[in-house]
Amino acid sequence: MKHFSSRPNSRILAIILHDIFAAILAWLAAYWLRFNLSLPPQYADDAFAALIWVLPLQAAVFWRFNLYRGIWRFASLPDLQRIVLAVGLTALLVPVILVLFQVDALVPRSVLLLDPLLLILIMGGSRLTYRIWKEQRLAALLRPNSKPVLVAGSGETADSLLRELAHSSVTLHAVGLLDDSLDQRGRLVQGIPVLGRLDEVTVWAEKMGVENIVLALPSAAHGVRRRITQICSDAGLNVMTVPPFEDLVSGKLAVSSLRRIELDDLLGRDPVQLDNSGLHDLLTDQTVLITGAGGSIGSELCRQIARFKPSCLVLLDQSELAMYAMEQELSQRFPDLRIVLAVGDIINAARVRQVMAEHRPTVVFHAAAYKHVPLMENSNAWEAVRNNVLGTQTVAAAAQECGVGKFVMISTDKAVNPTNVMGATKRLAEMACQAMQQPEGTRFISVRFGNVLGSSGSVIPKFQKQIAAGGPVTVTHPEITRYFMSIPEAAQLVLQAGLMGKGGEIFVLDMGEPVKIAELAKLMIQLSGEDEDSILIEYSGLRPGEKLYEELLADDESTLPTSHPKLRVAKARSADVNWQTECLTWMAHPGIRDETAVKRQLKIWVPEYKPDLNSLK
Known part of the structure; x- marks a missing residue:
């Protein structure tokens, strides 16, 4: 441990001289103010005569209170507190010293009150001024490559960002803040002024010569971020953002871990409020099986469920590469979690029953499916039927046979008034789960939602590649519209629906506003x-x-609200159990079905299915 040396170095000596000068200035200024800015000569002599006694006392107290151990560049509230205590003590001791030593000088009582106030103002103000000057005004000189930025926001996150920018190696320095609150206008945060409203970003960027904007709004609505980003993009400004609020709270990332704003920041939505207590009851110390565990939704379900510490997480997927990647990730992030990797096809009934019987899961999340619409539409329709319908039936039957508590099937908005094979097969999968629901035993729950950002079937990875290649970006139609949500939000709402489901429901997720592609x-x-x-x-x-346009509900359906604001229950057309035996017999046929025959049969079982009429001729 290093001890504070009794021998002052040059820096400490400079600070001591500063405080001595401050003490002299405060004492004389107190006299000056007492006599209305015109000090009579006789009182001037008294002021200097008393100062000879006051100054050594104050210097000794300042040294004793360790006022010279702090670094002015990092002056903060504790330093001010030490100054106030030290000056307060001298204010009490000065009259005692003057009386005790019978100092022959007239010291007005108002001087004894004004002196400590002025001294605190001078000593504290000079330290604060130096810190502001050192951190902000010299930023460009101290870091020649440092770029000026405007910061959107003036709250705690903006305050932390300004502090970290001043101390870190990030080559950025703030020149102004923007905030929609009128109360903040003209105020200073870490010495940086709040210039105006968020909508005025382009005006202030031009005035301040700024090309970069940092959004210090981690918990702001995504609509606000989208609005600011659109304004900045139209003006040719670069937009960066601080990490998400949950990363800041958990300590995973610092405020200064800036990055370019991404699509999730703009199209994502407010955080999902989960019933963590209920999910702990559902998942903690339980065996959970996830089919399609290597896919975009399945893998995120693995990550979300692992946080609740199940006793065992069983991953079922036919892709060995995807399974290996998940095993590596989960083993690193959750080293105490028991993971079982089961490679297999969901239409292989023997393999599915073996996995179920061996591990006896209490909850099954069925995410395995063929979901690429154009790919499944023409040459692969029969495979889509077998995988999406027969696969769901196979996994659901094995779950029922092994006494699984809850079976949660991932469906899609394309199951509503389907115009494609993929949507029709997912509607049949919903019907299969509805038909299998019994008063007792396994509870079957389906969850519908739209596109998720960055999933394997999303247009976003395709657009990213096209942009990286210099274009063009191909969109099928100027008016085509889709719903979007982030993968983590979709997975969280699937978990919440699984918790709330009593059996036989089709949950519909609140997908927000549709987005034109x-x-x-x-x-x-x-x-x-x-x-x-x-x-x-x-x-x-x-x-x-x-x-x-995608729909979340069929024409003859309605929804009922639930206790969760982002979940509703669809009152869908009830499934006719008579079709199930016929359907299973048809799907179990080992041969290859003609595409037209497949679509005709789907039309019989899913009357709302509206395929391309030309394909049925």
Whole structure:
């Protein structure tokens, strides 16, 4: 441990001299103010005569209170507290010293009150001024490559960001803050002024010569972020953001871990409120099985469920590469979690029953499916039926046979009034789960939602590759619209629906506002730093089975609210149990079915299915 040396170095000596000068200035200024800015000569003599006694006393007390151990550049509230205590003590001791030593000088009582106030103001103000000057005003000189930025926000996150920017190696320095609150206008945060509203970002960027904007709004609504980003993109400004609120709270990332704003920041939505207590009862110390565990939704379910510390997590997928990747990730992030990797196809009934019987899961999340619409539409329709319908039936039957408590099936908005094979097969999978529901035993629950950002079947990875290649970005139709949510949000709501489900329900997730794919493409081009002149958007026409607008409910359906604001229950057309035996017999046929025959049969079992009529001729 290093001890504070009694021998002052040059820096400490300079600070001591500063405080001595401050003490002299405060004492004389107190006299000056006492006599209305005109000090009579006789009182001037008294002031200097008393100062000879006061000054050594104050210097000794300041040294004793360790006022010279702090570094002015990091002056903070504790330093001010020490100054106040030290000056307060001298204010009590000065009259005692003057009386005790019978100092022959007239010291007005008002001087004894004004002196400590002035001294605190001078000593504290000089330290604060030095810190502001050192951290902010010299930022560009101390770091020649440092770039000026505007910070959107003026709350605690912005305050922390300014502190970290001043101390870190990030080559950025803030020159102004923006905030919609009128109360903040003109105020200083870490010496940086709040200039104006968020909507005025382009005006202030031009005035301050700024090309970079940092969003210090980790908990703000995504609509606010989207609005600011759109304004900045239109003005050719670069937009960065602080890490998400949950990463800041958990300590995973610091405020200064800036990154370019991404699509999730703009199209994502407010955090999902989970019933953590209920999910602990459902998942903690339980065996949980996830089919399609290597896919985008399945893998996120693995991550979310692992946080609740199940006794065993069973991963079932036919892709050995995806399984290996998940095993590596989960083993590193959750070293105490028992993981079972079961490679197999969900239509292989013997393999599925073996896995179920061996591990006896209490909850099954069925995410395995073929979900790429155009790919399943023409040459792979029969495989889509077998995988999505027969696979669901196989896993559900094995779960029922082994006494699984809850079976949660991942469905899709494309199951509503389907116009494609994928949607029709997922509607049949929902019907299979409904038909298997009994008063007792396994509770079957289906969950519908739209597109998720970054999933394997999403247009976003495709757009990213096209933008990286210099374009063009291909959109099927100018008016095509889809619902979007982030993968973590979708997985969290699936867990919540699984907890709330009593059996036989089809839960519908609140997908927010629909997004035009063309607008999405434009936004991604802007986020990449390009514009529509350099990367063109081309329209290729609707693909087989593709709808302009997705629906979350069929025409003859309605929904009922639940206790969770982002979940509703669909009152769907009840499944006719008579079709199930016929359907299973049809799907179990080992041969290859004609595409037209497959679609005709799907039309019989799913009357709302509206396939391309040309394909049925």
